[in-house]
Amino acid sequence: MFDDLPGAGRVFDFDEIADHLVEQGEQCSPSELHGCLTGLMAAGVVGEPAAGLAGLNQALNLDLHGELAEIMLELYAVTLAALEDEEFDFHPLLPDDDTELDLRVLALGNWCRGFMAGYARATASAGSGDASLPGDSAEILRDIAAIAQAGVDEELPEDESEGNYTEIVEYLRFAALNVYMDTQGRAAADGGGSPSLH
Known part of the structure; x- marks a missing residue:
């Protein structure tokens, strides 16, 4: 995953990141970390990876350090490149x-x-939490909040459940891209820069 993008020096391994989280005594998942980073960027926080790491730590109440912090800095840079990629090569980090x-x-x-936490952190920090959302973003955020509660319907055949999962992942790919764009x-139209985290 992410290995074809500019600046991608590594493939981000879900299990490796999960192991680092366990070592640091953190309860969140690699997917939650990536969702949070993506949410920060989708809300307009686009800057140095270190700012993304700080925002991640604040939004999820973490203290990531050492090799895991380095991986998150790389993941931030690669995710930003994916969101800006003309080939729409963004993918959520999932097992x-x-x-x-x-x-x-x-x-x-x-x-x-994680996405909702990152988005909320960035908009609250920028003081834009009450601002009207551009484009389809409000509806997309409601969808993402609903998907956060998703579960597997045991009544469905396995192949149908797999199909549903694939459709939702594909929807999230483009949902994140839409909110980011x-x-x-809106930032370009307002003539302002990206919000920063405090």
């Missing part, structure tokens, strides 16, 4: 497809919760 569907759906919900468009 591999050979992971049990229940665990993938749980990770998907974690990604959405809406925010960048």
Whole structure:
């Protein structure tokens, strides 16, 4: 994942990041971290990776350090490149497809919760939490909040559940891109720069 993007020096391994989180005594998932970073950027915080790491720590009440902090700095830079990529090569960081569907759906919900936390942190920090949202962003944010509560319907056949999961992941890919582009468009129209975290 992310290995074809400019500046991607590594493939981000879900399990490796999860191991680092356990070592640091943190309860969140790699998907939640990536969702949070994406939410910060989608809200308009586009700057140095160090600002993204600080925003991540603040939004999720973490203290990431050492090798994990370095990985998050790389992930921030690569995610930003993906959001700005003309080929729409952005993908949420989720477990591999050979992971049990229940665990993938749980990770998907974690990604959405992280996204909402990052978005809320950035807009609150910029003082724009009450501003009207551009484009389709308000509806997309409601969808992401709803997906955060998703679970597997045990009544559905496995192939249908897999299909639903794939559709939701694809929706989230473009939802994050849309919110990011809406925010960048509004910033350009306002003539202002990106909000910063305090």
